[in-house]
Amino acid sequence: MKQKLKERLDVFSDAIIAILITIMVLELPVEIHGQSVHYVQLFHAVGIYLVSFCFIANLWYQHAVIFNEAKTVPNQIVVLDLSFLFLMSLMPTFTRLMTEATTQVTVLMYGGLSLVISLLFRRIAKTIIHEKYTDKKDMRKVYNVIYGASYLESGLLYLAIMVVGYFWPRVALVLYIIMPIRS
Amino acid sequence: MKQKLKERLDVFSDAIIAILITIMVLELPVEIHGQSVHYVQLFHAVGIYLVSFCFIANLWYQHAVIFNEAKTVPNQIVVLDLSFLFLMSLMPTFTRLMTEATTQVTVLMYGGLSLVISLLFRRIAKTIIHEKYTDKKDMRKVYNVIYGASYLESGLLYLAIMVVGYFWPRVALVLYIIMPIRS
Amino acid sequence: MKQKLKERLDVFSDAIIAILITIMVLELPVEIHGQSVHYVQLFHAVGIYLVSFCFIANLWYQHAVIFNEAKTVPNQIVVLDLSFLFLMSLMPTFTRLMTEATTQVTVLMYGGLSLVISLLFRRIAKTIIHEKYTDKKDMRKVYNVIYGASYLESGLLYLAIMVVGYFWPRVALVLYIIMPIRS
Amino acid sequence: MKQKLKERLDVFSDAIIAILITIMVLELPVEIHGQSVHYVQLFHAVGIYLVSFCFIANLWYQHAVIFNEAKTVPNQIVVLDLSFLFLMSLMPTFTRLMTEATTQVTVLMYGGLSLVISLLFRRIAKTIIHEKYTDKKDMRKVYNVIYGASYLESGLLYLAIMVVGYFWPRVALVLYIIMPIRS
Numbered sequence: 001m002k003q004k005l006k007e008r009l010d011v012f013s014d015a016i017i018a019i020l021i022t023i024m025v026l027e028l029p030v031e032i033h034g035q036s037v038h039y040v041q042l043f044h045a046v047g048i049y050l051v052s053f054c055f056i057a058n059l060w061y062q063h064a065v066i067f068n069e070a071k072t073v074p075n076q077i078v079v080l081d082l083s084f085l086f087l088m089s090l091m092p093t094f095t096r097l098m099t100e101a102t103t104q105v106t107v108l109m110y111g112g113l114s115l116v117i118s119l120l121f122r123r124i125a126k127t128i129i130h131e132k133y134t135d136k137k138d139m140r141k142v143y144n145v146i147y148g149a150s151y152l153e154s155g156l157l158y159l160a161i162m163v164v165g166y167f168w169p170r171v172a173l174v175l176y177i178i179m180p181i182r183s
Numbered sequence: 184m185k186q187k188l189k190e191r192l193d194v195f196s197d198a199i200i201a202i203l204i205t206i207m208v209l210e211l212p213v214e215i216h217g218q219s220v221h222y223v224q225l226f227h228a229v230g231i232y233l234v235s236f237c238f239i240a241n242l243w244y245q246h247a248v249i250f251n252e253a254k255t256v257p258n259q260i261v262v263l264d265l266s267f268l269f270l271m272s273l274m275p276t277f278t279r280l281m282t283e284a285t286t287q288v289t290v291l292m293y294g295g296l297s298l299v300i301s302l303l304f305r306r307i308a309k310t311i312i313h314e315k316y317t318d319k320k321d322m323r324k325v326y327n328v329i330y331g332a333s334y335l336e337s338g339l340l341y342l343a344i345m346v347v348g349y350f351w352p353r354v355a356l357v358l359y360i361i362m363p364i365r366s
Numbered sequence: 367m368k369q370k371l372k373e374r375l376d377v378f379s380d381a382i383i384a385i386l387i388t389i390m391v392l393e394l395p396v397e398i399h400g401q402s403v404h405y406v407q408l409f410h411a412v413g414i415y416l417v418s419f420c421f422i423a424n425l426w427y428q429h430a431v432i433f434n435e436a437k438t439v440p441n442q443i444v445v446l447d448l449s450f451l452f453l454m455s456l457m458p459t460f461t462r463l464m465t466e467a468t469t470q471v472t473v474l475m476y477g478g479l480s481l482v483i484s485l486l487f488r489r490i491a492k493t494i495i496h497e498k499y500t501d502k503k504d505m506r507k508v509y510n511v512i513y514g515a516s517y518l519e520s521g522l523l524y525l526a527i528m529v530v531g532y533f534w535p536r537v538a539l540v541l542y543i544i545m546p547i548r549s
Numbered sequence: 550m551k552q553k554l555k556e557r558l559d560v561f562s563d564a565i566i567a568i569l570i571t572i573m574v575l576e577l578p579v580e581i582h583g584q585s586v587h588y589v590q591l592f593h594a595v596g597i598y599l600v601s602f603c604f605i606a607n608l609w610y611q612h613a614v615i616f617n618e619a620k621t622v623p624n625q626i627v628v629l630d631l632s633f634l635f636l637m638s639l640m641p642t643f644t645r646l647m648t649e650a651t652t653q654v655t656v657l658m659y660g661g662l663s664l665v666i667s668l669l670f671r672r673i674a675k676t677i678i679h680e681k682y683t684d685k686k687d688m689r690k691v692y693n694v695i696y697g698a699s700y701l702e703s704g705l706l707y708l709a710i711m712v713v714g715y716f717w718p719r720v721a722l723v724l725y726i727i728m729p730i731r732s
Contacts, residue, residue: 187434188430188431188434191376191380191430191434192430194377194380195380195383195384195426195430198380198381198384198385199384199387199388202384202385202388202389203388203391206388206389206391206392209392261427265419265423265427269416269419269423272387272388272391272419273391273412275391276391288405
């Protein structure tokens with residue numbers, strides 16, 4: 001019974017993430033004036049879509065790997081996972097906000113949301129791994145699969161970009177875009 | 184054959200609930216005037232989205248737990264479950280209605296819908312549990328997993344809020360918001 | 367390998383049907399003028415949504431039952447099933463068309479689409495059942511699970527309603543609504 | 550653990566493809582002026598929808614067949630598959646672009662996207678098949694299931710249509726439409 005609940009949570013979160021990743025396509029602007037299309041605007045939007053796609057696809061992958069470690073999900077994990085999905089579903093809106101009006105406030109808000117999602121995911125990963133493994137070496141191995149080598153850095157990086165964004169919002173925008181593409 | 188139908192009903196309802204929960208993000212208003220964003224409106228909408236997310240996520244969880252009890256689904260359950268999904272799919276529209284125009288009528292309508300969904304879900308739960316268990320003690324145990332301790336209260340609570348809403352619509356709005364978050 | 371393809375076709379069609387059934391909610395009109403909501407229009411739309419929901423949910427159920435009979439899907443079934451999904455995805459648009467402008471043409475178009483979907487589904491059901499069973503008695507038993515007793519009638523009924531719709535479009539609209547609700 | 554990841558990637562890509570195929574219905578234009586519907590425009594849009602439906606449904610089928618060959622997915626395949634999904638999610642936008650403004654640029658862009666998706670899919674197919682089979686005869690058999698007999702042609706065909714499209718954009722539009730329907 002417990003295992004079935006875990007499988008349903010998997011399907012449920014995969015479905016939500018798949019929907020989130022595709023509804024962003026609906027927001028691509030296709031403006032046609034007579035026979036000429038507004039290409040600059042379109043490719044700018046495709047670029048932003050690519051960034052959000054990479055960010056969410058990356059989270060989906062890490063999420064799938066970590067939940068494969070778990071056989072059952074205690075109530076605490078269910079609540080954490082649903083909160084994670086809620087925050088993730090705000091991602092498209094915040095990305096659009098930042099790119100349409102690149103100001104101090106929007107850049108800090110986007111950075112803050114990324115950081116909170118990132119921290120929440122780490123707590124989920126930690127809870128699942130600590131329940132399963134007792135040996136420190138095994139834990140590290142799983143972490144490596146999920147984050148690659150750059151485990152600790154990325155949290156610090158988000159903080160660093162937020163500091164940058166406070167002074168130069170446009171520089172932070174470019175840095176945000178580079179981060180998920182690299183991984 | 185019967186068991187496969189049950190699995191497909193699970194996937195089908197999970198997919199519908201996942202879609203319902205995410206299409207609400209599309210309705211978040213992102214209005215930008217020059218470089219300033221309408222933040223009060225945006226965070227008000229995010230708050231409403233959070234409430235609907237909690238309500239639906241909670242129903243999904245209870246729904247998943249109760250259907251894990253069943254091995255096969257008789258026709259009666261299929262019909263009840265599809266009705267349940269239909270009413271649930273009206274939830275986002277009614278929430279939006281209530282928060283955009285907080286009047287006696289909209290608050291009573293929202294309360295009525297919540298109550299009907301809640302009662303319908305209880306009938307589904309009862310049908311499934313009574314088919315499986317004959318011992319009263321086992322039944323109570325399953326009920327506790329689904330509703331926590333506050334099994335009977337919540338039905339009465341919805342009725343109470345509806346009475347409040349008849350006289351003070353705005354108070355009821357706040358109460359509705361608190362209810363699903365608590366659980 | 368063949369069996370896995372069948373399972374994926376199941377998931378794929380369940381997902382498409384689930385999406386079709388829920389995107390119709392997005393089209394519910396919520397117009398608010400100051401504090402008063404346009405209730406007549408809203409409940410009219412909810413009624414239409416209920417009809418389409420019943421129609422599609424009914425097709426999903428029949429579809430799930432018939433595909434549970436099959437263990438593998440030959441290419442012919444895959445093509446037929448995808449055509450079936452294509453026609454079904456036009457259903458919401460045609461329903462909306464008919465209810466917004468109830469004329470001879472729209473009523474006949476809706477009736478025609480329903481008839482074609484219905485005939486296509488029968489051909490899928492027939493192909494699957496004839497591949498599995500050789501005894502006529504077994505075949506009839508499966509047909510009864512899917513269509514109930516009224517197997518042959520409903521095809522004739524759609525034709526009859528179309529004749530009615532040619533002379534009195536509004537009467538046909540009501541008849542269409544009654545049909546899927548009855549089953 | 551590796552096998553579970555593969556199953557989740559299957560569900561995830563099936564969900565994304567199912568969503569892509571159905572959100573296009575939302576873009577069907579239903580314009581009503583009094584009691585008369587703009588039929589020419591509607592059926593033109595339904596035709597375009599049919600083309601995109603065939604193209605994506607065809608890719609889904611090939612995708613499902615090839616992934617049934619694989620038991621586990623190495624990281625390389627995950628990345629390739631996610632890129633494939635990203636490019637495919639641009640398909641509806643590019644189709645709409647081409648049909649709304651049939652110019653040299655849009656026709657070449659659509660052809661280019663089709664070609665890149667097609668090449669990317671071949672690379673995925675090749676990677677999976679080369680990992681599993683060592684005998685050349687077995688490989689050819691799998692390729693035949695996916696592409697039919699016309700394996701090599703279709704790549705050349707896309708290139709040929711692009712050359713045609715450079716001189717006569719409207720002819721290329723018709724050719725694009727014929728291609729996926731044939732298969």
